[in-house]
Amino acid sequence: xxxxxxxxxxxxxxxxxxxxxxxxxxxxxxxxxxxxxxxxxxxxxxxxxxxxxxxxxxxxxxxxxxxxxxxxxxxxxxxxxxxxxxxxxxxxxxxxxxxxxxxxxxxxxxxxxxxxxxxxxxxxxxxxxxxxxxxxxxxxxxxxxxxxxxxxxxxxxxxxxxxxxxxxxxxxxxxxxxxxxxxxxxxxxxxxxxxxxxxxxxxxxxxxxxxxxxxxxxxxxxxxxxxxxxxxx
Numbered sequence: 487x488x489x490x491x492x493x494x495x496x497x498x499x500x501x502x503x504x505x506x507x508x509x510x511x512x513x514x515x516x517x518x519x520x521x522x523x524x525x526x527x528x529x530x531x532x533x534x535x536x537x538x539x540x541x542x543x544x545x546x547x548x549x550x551x552x553x554x555x556x557x558x559x560x561x562x563x564x565x566x567x568x569x570x571x572x573x574x575x576x577x578x579x580x581x582x583x584x585x586x587x588x589x590x591x592x593x594x595x596x597x598x599x600x601x602x603x604x605x606x607x608x609x610x611x612x613x614x615x616x617x618x619x620x621x622x623x624x625x626x627x628x629x630x631x632x633x634x635x636x637x638x639x640x641x642x643x644x645x646x647x648x649x650x651x652x653x654x655x656x657x658x659x660x661x662x663x664x665x666x667x668x669x670x671x672x673x674x675x676x677x678x679x680x681x682x683x684x685x686x687x688x689x690x691x692x693x694x695x696x697x698x699x700x701x702x703x704x705x706x707x708x709x710x711x712x713x714x715x716x717x718x719x
Contacts, residue, residue, distance in 0.1 A: 511681070529617070534573060549572045558659045633679055639671065652698075701716065
């Protein structure tokens with residue numbers, strides 16, 4: 487496929503996205519959504535996951551639960567140093583502990599308890615707007631929490647997905663995070679937001695690397711503008 491053909495094909499983002507997901511599901515299998523989870527717990531874990539590994543995030547969240555016996559009030563009113571110690575392995579402990587305690591304090595003040603379950607009754611857009619009103623909760627964190635814990639049709643964009651979307655021509659490099667999230671949410675077929683997110687993240691980790699991507703081992707070469715540009719030179 488010549489570069490001009492790839493560009494024409496990529497103009498219909500929905501078509502190339504459907505093709506890409508079919509190819510990726512064929513390679514990796516289609517991830518299955520396991521059902522709802524606790525919204526507040528998932529949000530706290532997602533905050534902890536920022537700029538750290540999955541293993542460190544899980545370890546930090548487990549230590550937080552152990553430290554405060556799963557009691558969010560104890561976590562909220564504890565000395566900041568105690569929370570920082572519990573989550574230190576996830577990095578940025580001072581920043582993350584401040585944000586977690588501020589989140590818990592606001593929930594207690596506004597709602598009278600430590601729960602985000604009321605978000606299930608909101609539209610996805612309203613629920614996202616509520617979560618992003620908290621400091622440290624951006625579009626990706628809000629979208630992942632609501633997609634993973636509530637099954638909402640939102641699409642969190644991490645660095646792997648941004649990279650793949652730009653290389654396939656679905657996004658422009660200059661688009662803001664908010665614009666990118668909304669564009670991709672509209673493109674993803676109904677019922678596919680969770681499996682699409684998971685399979686694209688896996689593909690970014692295993693094949694479509696930031697540096698030296700394994701393009702020869704990629705099933706998306708025929709629709710990838712980045713690869714078509716490489717082979718045309």
